[in-house]
Amino acid sequence: IELKSKIAQFEFENPLMNASGVWCENAEKLDEMKNSSSGSFVTKSATPQLREGNPSPRYVEVPLGSINSMGLPNLGFDFYLNYSLKFQEENPGKINFLSIAGMSMEDNLEMLHKLNDSDFKGLTELNLSCPNVPGKPQIGYDFEATEKILEKAFEFFKKPLGVKLPPYFDFAHFDEMAEILNQFPLAYVNCINSVGNGLYIDTENESVVIKPKDGFGGIGGAYVKPTALANVRAFYTRLNKNIKIIGCGGVESGKDVFEHLLCGAEMVQIGTHLARNGVQVFDKILTELSEIMNQKGYNSIDEFRGKLKSL
Numbered sequence: 630i631e632l633k634s635k636i637a638q639f640e641f642e643n644p645l646m647n648a649s650g651v652w653c654e655n656a657e658k659l660d661e662m663k664n665s666s667s668g669s670f671v672t673k674s675a676t677p678q679l680r681e682g683n684p685s686p687r688y689v690e691v692p693l694g695s696i697n698s699m700g701l702p703n704l705g706f707d708f709y710l711n712y713s714l715k716f717q718e719e720n721p722g723k724i725n726f727l728s729i730a731g732m733s734m735e736d737n738l739e740m741l742h743k744l745n746d747s748d749f750k751g752l753t754e755l756n757l758s759c760p761n762v763p764g765k766p767q768i769g770y771d772f773e774a775t776e777k778i779l780e781k782a783f784e785f786f787k788k789p790l791g792v793k794l795p796p797y798f799d800f801a802h803f804d805e806m807a808e809i810l811n812q813f814p815l816a817y818v819n820c821i822n823s824v825g826n827g828l829y830i831d832t833e834n835e836s837v838v839i840k841p842k843d844g845f846g847g848i849g850g851a852y853v854k855p856t857a858l859a860n861v862r863a864f865y866t867r868l869n870k871n872i873k874i875i876g877c878g879g880v881e882s883g884k885d886v887f888e889h890l891l892c893g894a895e896m897v898q899i900g901t902h903l904a905r906n907g908v909q910v911f912d913k914i915l916t917e918l919s920e921i922m923n924q925k926g927y928n929s930i931d932e933f934r935g936k937l938k939s940l
């Protein structure tokens with residue numbers, strides 16, 4: 630059976646990849662992703678310079694998912710660009726995704742200029758959960774700021790660009806965001822980033838479980854699947870068809886991947902489940918997805934992608 634997915638001019642042999650931030654922060658992890666059975670991989674969101682990030686504990690697995698306030702620890706933009714250039718050189722015809730999350734508009738534009746002027750042939754992911762000016766919500770929750778940064782980017786950026794979105798919970802927000810995104814020649818929209826500022830409590834110690842932000846952190850894993858599926862579906866039905874959707878959130882099995890694909894996802898990312906179990910999750914989940922497709926008599930994903938039925 631066929632598991633191919635297409636974004637921009639790229640074709641991937643299967644729809645699975647890691648979620649940015651998971652199994653992608655250094656060369657050792659990226660090599661494991663590169664050598665796994667995933668269809669592609671994305672690098673940890675980069676800032677212009679190396680960042681230590683927040684004090685640990687900053688990522689904690691909990692029964693139904695994970696909570697994190699990493700604080701953008703990363704080896705710096707040049708590391709991920711060089712890794713990507715080496716990857717495309719050593720694997721002719723193959724490309725990866727490179728994520729950026731500047732701490733300011735200038736940082737983002739600087740990294741986009743460098744990418745534009747480089748030999749990078751892959752896809753760039755602009756992480757809109759990046760911080761805004763103090764006192765204002767993250768860029769993805771500031772519609773004006775989102776429009777402004779995309780206007781500035783598309784003045785000069787000529788390579789395939791996607792955006793990573795935080796989750797939305799209101800139809801007015803789906804509509805407003807889609808109206809903005811439809812103005813730009815985006816290659817894709819990636820839904821969702823972690824559900825922001827959750828709180829997990831250790832009742833034995835009567836304390837929080839992560840050190841930064843008094844324990845407040847982004848929630849991932851099974852907790853967020855219904856929200857992730859809703860955001861994938863909401864943008865799939867609102868965006869023009871040449872903007873593909875990447876689904877991210879709550880994927881632990883072939884069944885979860887099937888649900889994201891039914892909602893319209895072109896690629897499906899795995900975060901918390903990958904962090905917990907390592908890259909063998911891709912083999913397991915590909916087998917489970919193939920099993921489901923065989924049982925249902927589907928030979929390719931295109932036969933059911935986006936075809937979620939209303940009642």
Ligand SMILES: CC(C)(C)CCc1c(C(=O)O)[nH]c(=O)[nH]c1=O
Nearest residue numbers: 698699700701758759760823847
């Ligand atoms: C939240 C930011 C630190 C501004 C961006 C990086 C990021 C982080 C992080 O590095 O803390 N964690 C997430 O779950 N999603 C993200 O996009």
